[in-house]
Every structure is written in C-alpha cells, then in structure tokens.
Amino acid sequence: MSKSGKTNKRRNNGVRKFFKITGIVFLLLFVISILFPVIYKWVNPPVTPLMLIRKVDKGYSIEHEWRDLDRISPYMVQCAVSSEDNNFLGHNGFDYGAIEKAIEESESGKRRRGASTISQQTAKNVFLWPRSSWFRKGLEAYFTFLIEHIWSKERIMEVYLNVIEMGPGIYGAEAAAQHYYHTDAAHLTQQQSALITACYPAPLHRDPSRPTSYLKKRAAQIIHNARCIGKIDFEEETIKKARQRYEAREEMRRAKKKKRQ
CATH class of the missing domain: 1.20.5 (Single alpha-helices involved in coiled-coils or other helix-helix interfaces)
Structure with a gap:
C-alpha cells in the first residue's frame, strides 16, 4: 500500500x-x-440548578423544606393555577392558545404576555438554568414533554410548589410560609397564597409580607380568578373532563384562525 x-x-x-x-x-x-x-417521579429533587446558581452568583443561602402536596394549602394550588396556568389540568404541557396570543401581542408591540405553563416552569426549574436562549427553550420543551408523559399532573404540581423561587434564597411553599408569615405551608390563607403567587414574575424584588398597591391588586385578581376556577383536584375523571374542555376550545380556536386566513 x-x-x-x-x-x-x-x-x-x-x-x-x-x-x-x-x-x-x-x-x-x-x-x-x-x-x-x-x-424524580418518586424521589424528591434535593436541589435544583437555580438554587446553586443563586448561591454562587449572589451568595444566597438555600431556604428549602420539601412538603408533600397534601401538606400544602389547597389555596396555593388554586392560586398557582389561577395566576400561572388556567388550563393546567387540560393541556399536555403546552398551552397553544396562550402561545399564539403571546406571539400576536409581541408582534403588535403590546406588552408581552407570559405563555409558559406550570409544566414548562417545572421543567425549567428542576433541570435547567434561568438565562433564556433558544437552546434552553428547546431543552425546556423536551423536558416538559418528558415530565408530562412520566409524571402525573399531581406530581408536577407538587414539584412545582416545592422548587419554585419565592424570594432571595427562598424555594417552595414551606420556606415561603415560614419566612414571610411564620406559619407552615398547610396553614397559608387564601390572601397569603395569592400574595406569594403574585410575586412569581419577580420574586427577588417583591415581598408578599409587605405588599405594594400593585401586589395587592394583583392578589385580588388572582383570588377572583381562583374563585371562578373553583377547587382543584387531581382525580382521573376531573382531568379527563378538563382535557375534553381544553381540546374543544382548541378546536374552536383553530377553526376561527382558519376563517381569518
């Protein structure tokens, strides 16, 4: 050769x-x-990337105590759905109507509306980092797909309410309840739950125990919407009906969009 x-x-x-x-x-x-x-379908995540990033970047301590969902006030569940994801029980991880609306508002120059579902936020909080990019968005969609098919809706909500950032170094409903109201997550009132939830978009800069007029107004909106939604439960029949309602709304949305075209 x-x-x-x-x-x-x-x-x-x-x-x-x-x-x-x-x-x-x-x-x-x-x-x-x-x-x-x-x-993580059975084992509770001990720590998340965001907890570690905040500790390294900002020197925050980690206040975090896990609580099973039955030891968290149902008002927290209700307010989370009311504020963050009205269609949580019905969609498959992605609320396509909300996504389309957010895109339309962005293109028209209006204030951008958040379209991330509780499932997407949970996927991001547990597996990824906070800085937004197309790469991270792609991974977020991938992990959202996984947890929607591996976990139950109840498990997604349980993890969400235990890892979400609720203040500087404060993660989850139990830590927030103790830090802001000197109580436990099981005994949070509707007003307290709504104020904590109202801080979600900017938890590092808002304090539910010393609410501004904006926070009070936002909490009132969350409570009003929560009362319209009613009690949240995770029974199979409830989820089945929620999915049927969501699919019916999606069909109507697609039909209207087709007519406009």
Whole structure:
C-alpha cells in the first residue's frame, strides 16, 4: 500500500472513531436526560440548578423544606393555577392558545404576555438554568414533554410548589410560609397564597409580607380568578373532563384562525 493510501486509511479510521465516540456521548446524554425524570417521579429533587446558581452568583443561602402536596394549602394550588396556568389540568404541557396570543401581542408591540405553563416552569426549574436562549427553550420543551408523559399532573404540581423561587434564597411553599408569615405551608390563607403567587414574575424584588398597591391588586385578581376556577383536584375523571374542555376550545380556536386566513 502506498504512503498516501495509508494516510487516507488512518484519516478514515479517525473520522469513524470520532463519530462513534460522538454517538456514544449523545446516547449517554439521552439516557441520562430520561433517567432523572424517571427517578424524580418518586424521589424528591434535593436541589435544583437555580438554587446553586443563586448561591454562587449572589451568595444566597438555600431556604428549602420539601412538603408533600397534601401538606400544602389547597389555596396555593388554586392560586398557582389561577395566576400561572388556567388550563393546567387540560393541556399536555403546552398551552397553544396562550402561545399564539403571546406571539400576536409581541408582534403588535403590546406588552408581552407570559405563555409558559406550570409544566414548562417545572421543567425549567428542576433541570435547567434561568438565562433564556433558544437552546434552553428547546431543552425546556423536551423536558416538559418528558415530565408530562412520566409524571402525573399531581406530581408536577407538587414539584412545582416545592422548587419554585419565592424570594432571595427562598424555594417552595414551606420556606415561603415560614419566612414571610411564620406559619407552615398547610396553614397559608387564601390572601397569603395569592400574595406569594403574585410575586412569581419577580420574586427577588417583591415581598408578599409587605405588599405594594400593585401586589395587592394583583392578589385580588388572582383570588377572583381562583374563585371562578373553583377547587382543584387531581382525580382521573376531573382531568379527563378538563382535557375534553381544553381540546374543544382548541378546536374552536383553530377553526376561527382558519376563517381569518
């Protein structure tokens, strides 16, 4: 074999080896990405990337005590759905109507409306970092798909209310209840739950125990909407009916959109 032939063979072997190693790395990452959602179906996440990032970047301590959902005030569940995701029980992780509305408002120059569901926020809070990018958004969609298919809606809500940032170094309903109101998560009132929830968009700059006029107004809106929604439960029949209602609304939305076109 000529010298050039040997060189080409080595080069081809090197290329094949590179693609083989790359394939193995991606396979391992894929397996790990599924493994953690499966583990967290039963095991409570001990810490999240955001907790560690805040500790390193800002020096915050970590106030965090896990509570099962039955030890968290139902008002917290109700206010979370009222404020963040009215269609939580009905959608599959993505509220397409809310996404479309957010895009339309953004294009028309109106104030941008948040369209992230509780499922998306949970996926971001548990597995990813806070800084937004298209890459992170893609991963967020991927992990949202995973937890919607691996976890129950009840588990998603339980994890959400235990890891969400509720103040500087404060994570979850129990830590927030103790820090702001010197009580436990099970005994939070509707007003307290609404004020905590009203702080979600900017928890580092708002204090539910010393609410501004804006926070009071926002809390009142959350309570009004919560009363319209009613009690939240996670029975199979309730979720089935919620999905049917959501699908019916989506069909109507698509039909109206088609007519406009």
